[in-house]
Amino acid sequence: MEDSTDGHHDTAPSVPRLLDEVDRLGQRFATAEAQRLFLGLDFDGTLAPHVDDPSAAQPTAENQQVVQALSRLERIDIAVISGRALDDVRDRVGVAGVEYAGNHGLELDGVSPLSDPDAIRSKIQTVCNRLETEIDHEGCEIENKEITATVHYRRVDDERTTARIRSIVDTVVEDGGGLRCTRGANIVEIRPAIDWDKGEAVRWFLQRYSEECLPMYIGDDTTDEDVFRAIAPEGIGVHVGTDETAATYRVDGVGEVTTVLQWLADTGMDELVGKGDSSP
Template sequence: MVDAERRPPRIDDHLETVASSLGTDGGLFVGLDFDGTLSPIASTPDEPELAAACRDALAALVAHPGVTVGVVSGRALADLKERVGVEGVVYAGNHGLELEHRGETEVHPAAATHRPHLREVRRELEGRVGDVRGCEVEDKDLTLSVHYRRTPPALVENVRDGVRDVVPEDDPDLRVNEGKAVLEVRPAIDWDKGSAILYLVEHLEGVRRIVYVGDDVTDEDAFDVLDDEDVGVHVGPGHGSAADYRVDSQDEVAPFLSWVADVVDGSS
């Protein structure tokens, strides 16, 4: 259990140590969240776009023969691919329930069986919280997201209570996970962003080290699976994060990725 008061140190103060960990001999997997990491946080789920500087940095990393870039997000796979659109990237959508690598798409078999139940729950949620001001129920096929970023603070508990009424804690098939101004309804299976990263790395050739960058609560699952030689970077203040280091804002992600590209090229 990570101390809630722990705050990862700024990575700028430890670049020499990180560069030593990365090395220049290839075998690097760079995993990245999307919202709040590659894209600034927006008020609605339809708004975020890949920041131009991040696109350039991803392209530089993908071009390196010893680097694989993976974008790992709560977004549905098709939505994620459209927003990133960088050739050569591998993807984990819906918190890893959908994967695309080596030109093949995989859906977690246990998650696929929950689709009919999720459709029923979506209708119940829309009836229960769909009319709450600023609340939006997003259907991502394998999961549901209840967004309340635009909901007035006085009504947020109404959203939380409504979701818990529809999907109680003892629901045998579904569970609710917290994110930044979002409640995620997912199949109750033992699979998350960390599981997805380990699966991808196992099925990619020659990966020796992992760099993972993310800003959300769900990214802690990814930080938790990293080894001592790997590098976890939290985007934002990072209080209570298991990440090794932090950058203070989304604006610092692209410069960090460009620096990583320089390190693996041996030019930094």
Template structure:
């Protein structure tokens, strides 16, 4: 998760010139300012990652061309740092009014499937943003599809071990001021945002030691921005959740993903050149196609998609027969078979 130091309490971006929501220039966005404790994707690449270009009106022809060739649009959105500004207390996080409104508009658009893909637990994130029928929680380890909920079986099996690790961390990290350990049932988060800077290296070191000793080879630690994520040692992340969702949609669907942290990089890679990927925040290296500055800028992107973007997609989808492509709701098909032996959510 990234800091949004240029955003005000209500989510407005004082460093970005406001424009009318119906204009193409709404998509313009600025650069973030807080680079403290930036982490980058550490997976191998042929060339070093570079910061993606700032998304501006100059990129509209490219976006229009991509959407004009689509039969359908999949919009996947992270929550913290994307729809909601980053706050010191995670329980206080809420989407900006502009983003809530924009998401609601996309949910109601016929040629669009909207999904929330978050590191928060499924139960948590579903209470914070309403409307979409697809939610992926715990970095893609649990999936809500209409009224069906499934959990990755390996994560389910290791939930007890995760609980033991979180309890050990409460004891070991307890003396350090302002550390918060969050047990999200399938993953855990150590929050260091309000920890004194001098103590943060100690928190990281002790966290890795506890996970190594108590979690063994079943659990691992992944870095984020002022957080440490603890989860099962399996090759599964947000990108896999996006792939699962995309697999149910018709050929020609254009996927779009917006996120702000290292854990979103697998989703950016899943989108690849076939879609549109946007990283929120400062000039961190990323595999995303573009970047915007803040949740306020995200709202302008979503507003543009909900008006001009949807009109472009609709030009092709109007000629398609929904009964040939979908089951039940035309924007949400059945839960896909690709999910690895799902178990019922408890």
């Protein structure tokens, strides 16, 4: 069973803050062989601040506006890849001209990496029903996303209780078979035990384009590390936060994500494709 810790660690010194390296990033864009950008974005903690109630999460107005502006540029392909269900993340971002992937890339428009989605839905439902019975803490929420599930415990402030919740989830998932757990910031994700993650979803997007793209991805969670590793060394990974990361750069929070996206809209795409070529 796959597992990762919830602890936060100091960022390795080798991962610079992107806003201190903008000139170097611009030079990297200017010298890249590709003249098209693939921009992948996480949702929670990247476009939208983390909130105690997951159903209340919304992208900041600034991020929504700048993603909209970027979507109108030529020579850029944008995909929002979230742990949320596909329809949920699409509705929350609400920007046309952007592609979406839900459930960590397990939900893609018109295709599925799952050999038997109905069997997975049944397993997820069974696991969620059992967790609802065995976890009785009012600060814990079990979210059934049909082919994955998320156990949220952000509102649980007692470490002994959170440890008990994680232990129960591990046991129930192991008993269910065919599923695996991964951990993020105050959550446990329950997913099919197949070789597919956000990194594989990004590879799937990139393979669809006939033209070579420079891949760039911004995300904050442990599940986004799969993308950072998948696009290395040519691609540009940007980790939101101070955790240890395989990303190329880091930013401090959702507000700095806005700054990076605005730089792309104002300067970065011009550096990549040549002056004047990034306009609609």
